[in-house]
Amino acid sequence: MTQLILEQALNGLQFGLMLFLLAAGLTLVFGIMDCINLAHGSLYMVGAYFVAAATQAADSFWIGLGAGAAGAAVLGLLLELSLFRQFYKRDHLSQVLATFALILIANEAVRVIWGAQPVMLNPPDALAGPVEIGDFFYPAYRLVIIAFGLAVAGLLYLVVAKSRVGMWVRAGAANREMTEALGINVQALFTAVFVFGTALCALAGGLLGPLLAVQVGMGESVLILAFVVIIIGGIGSIRGALVGSLIVGSVDTLGRALLPTLLRALLPADAASTLGPALASILIYLLMAGILFFKPQGLFPARA
Amino acid sequence: MAEALLEVRNLSRRFAAVDALKAVNFSVEAGEVHALIGPNGAGKTTFIHHVSGALQPDSGSVHFAGADVTTLSMHQRVAAGMARSYQITNVFLGLSALDNVALAVQGRTDAGSSFRFWKPARAEQRLFDEARDFLDQVGLGSRGATLASNLAHGEQRALELAMALATKPRMLLLDEPMAGAGPEESARMVDLIEHLARHVTILLVEHDMAAVFRLADRISVLVNGQLICTGEPEAVRANPEVRRAYLGDHL
Amino acid sequence: MAFYRAAPYQKPVAIALVLLLAALPFGLTAFGQEFYIGFATRVLIFALAASSLNLVLGFGGMFSLGHAAFFGIGAYAAAICQQAGINEALIAFPLAMAVAGLFALAVGAISLRTRGVYFIMITLAFAQMAYYLFVSARSWGGDDGLPLLGRMTLAGVSLADDTHFYFAAFSGLTVAMLFLGRLANARFGRVIQAIRENETRMEALGYPVFRYRLVCFALGGALAGLAGALLANLTGLASPNLLVWTQSGTLLVMVIIGGVGYLYGGAVGALILLCLEEVLVGFTPHWHIALGLILLGVVLFAPKGVAALFGKKHG
Secondary structure, three states: OHHHHHHHHHHHHHHHHHHHHHHHHHHHHHHHHOOOOOOHHHHHHHHHHHHHHHHHHHOOHHHHHHHHHHHHHHHHHHHHHHHHHHHOOOOHHHHHHHHHHHHHHHHHHHHHHHOOOOEOOOOOHHHOOEEEEOOEEEEHHHHHHHHHHHHHHHHHHHHHHHOHHHHHHHHHHHOHHHHHHOOOOHHHHHHHHHHHHHHHHHHHHHHHOOOOOEOOOHHHHHHHHHHHHHHHHOOOOHHHHHHHHHHHHHHHHHHHHHHHHHHHHHOOHHHHHHHHHHHHHHHHHHHHHHHHHHOOOOOOOOOO | OOOEEEEEEEEEEEEOOEEEEEEEEEEEEOOOEEEEEOOOOOOHHHHHHHHHOOOOOOEEEEEEOOEEOOOOOHHHHHHHOEEEEOOOOOOOOOOEHHHHHHHHHHOOHHHOOOOOOOOEHHHOHHHHHHHHHHHHHOOOHHHOOOEHHHOOHHHHHHHHHHHHHHOOOOEEEEEOOOOOOOHHHHHHHHHHHHHHOOOOEEEEEOOOHHHHHHHOOEEEEEEOOEEEEEEOHHHHHHOHHHHHHHHOOOO | OOOEOOOOOHHHHHHHHHHHHHHHHHHHHHOOOOHHHHHHHHHHHHHHHHHHHHHHHHHOOOOOOOOHHHHHHHHHHHHHHHHOOOOEHHHHHHHHHHHHHHHHHHHHHHHOOOOHHHHHHHHHHHHHHHHHHHHHOHHHOHHHOEEOOOOOEEOOEEOOOHHHHHHHHHHHHHHHHHHHHHHHHEHHHHHHHHHHHOHHHHHHOOOOHHHHHHHHHHHHHHHHHHHHHHHHHHHOEEOHHHHOHHHHHHHHHHHHHHOOOOOOHHHHHHHHHHHHHHHHHHHOOOHHHHHHHHHHHHHHHOOOOOHHHOOOEOO
């Protein structure tokens, strides 16, 4: 039992860190530009495909990961310059409609280019096996993801908390007009944040590729999880995104693994087997509702 | 003297590290025009927000008509008889003047429930008759059909007042009714407020000292979140602390 | 923006439309195009669903991105009613509306404490929660959904016949539109539209804003539930796919291209989108790309939608 909990806790941490890569860019785009981007999940999907394609071409996962993320960043740059730039000033309705349209286009375009079948993405051979931690075995690749996620999270924290650009970003999330009034080139800042966010979610897509299938529609369910993360954390807050990601990642993973067992101990078997999976699948939403009831602005509101 | 209609006891509020209001004690007696003045940044707007219910105090309480209303929301205080106008004109620009006031009449508890889904509101003659009366009271009787966005600035201010009146308040909270008005408009507004003061208690926040000294029965002075003096206009004018802190030679 | 008011020609147009729609199935039968009766019914049902969203979004100013949840719950409620032996639509449909409305009430009670981007995402998240609930509910078919054994009866008349069912959907939509048209001009409608414009002012006029919003949100949910119950009868299946968030997106697209806040916005949008789909599918299997480009075009070039032509807003 302890072993199961430990293993699931590691899985939860790994999932949470990947969610953080997705949510970090999203929370900044929402917070700073006040722009709803439903297509963030599509960028994650396209990023995963880029990584898969580049990995195949280069025959190296790590080169593929870098090249795929760079490719996604270029795509993000093009999208920002051609379309998103026009959406920031528009109302939420237009933003939702436009980015919904982008989802339709992205899903279908991927289907046209790579086909409807999931694409396989293999982890590097050296990481394919398990490693022994204490008295149980854990996949090496997942450990690498955890390390990678921690590194990116730490780096991002340093950039946002310590650097000048990070200060602009935080100022932009807290008070956009003031930031503009201070003479910061908001246009360029927006572009940089958007491109950076795209690269991060492509990284997440690529890293998760070997664990989940790279397929059409993979972006949408994860997009909503990222939403839940930034609602819980507070829109515009990197710290909130990190805390929210870890909460959602671990509650979801542990809930799915342990709740059915737990319920079986408490309830009659048939009730537990009906209720268990259902409850586990909505656990994070209940959590979100609970947090919102007491803190409608999330745990770390970026705006005063 | 009549008993206090509004009583604010020991009201304090901090924003971040700044004391916006420090243990303010303040009262408005039934029937009077009580003006609240103070230099910019003194905390007048914050104070008004606490009276109207838009903000909650850290400590202290607000009593209205003998009841503690500190925890009541804005709409509950309106229902209790406290109406407010806004510093920045805040009317429904896309609606006619009459529709604006009718909306205010309709919101009153004695006007019946607004959870009515079938009967056209336009057919409710009573709502609009009453709304017309209030427009008449503020001198907009002939402008009922005009879109609020097409009214002159002074007319919009008057409309704002008509909407506040239409809630049949026991106390009107006027937040800088002369703001942005020219001299002629101001003079008309002063006449109007003087006229209204015969029927309703008024808490007036205003920068225009000529208007304040003409209208107010009592004046309170707020400086740096503290109430430094309350009294009749002549006493306030003569108060050395007030002169020093704020008014200089304007008086 | 101002209160909604029907354009002067709206009433005669509406009456003509009702007559036309009443004659439609007979016309289609006469020309041997019975197949399109089913399609027309689908359009009517989505018109109802989109109109219910338009009540919440266009009139109430609440940007919900989880409306499909109420739609789907209505469908499941109808299917579950039938499982429980209630095969009469006059009982099952109101029940479906009540269940969807109550769920909307609960969702609204939490979401309406928030504003802006938060509200959009929270409604979306709650809808997703409902989706996962049905996917994992094995006793209601899980992934596969809950099939109906056949169409219900309406006041004892079987709806198995496509024309009969068309008229059931048609009357549902007509009554709903009549209700919405009245509501927009009634006290409640004026209050929610004014709240859409300036909620603080309404609060300062003594209106309990939250309560009005919540009732509007729940009413929208109930109407969506009716549409869902009808759709389950049309297709013979209450599927979790009805609750998937892209379905909410589709309803939203309908309202936006039809015209947000115009009485017929939802209906016009449903008609346009479903016809577009029908036509595009004939040309290319990759019609989603074309649809996406068209939607992008609407955002960039026609932000007010199409129904802006059908009803004016003025004081």
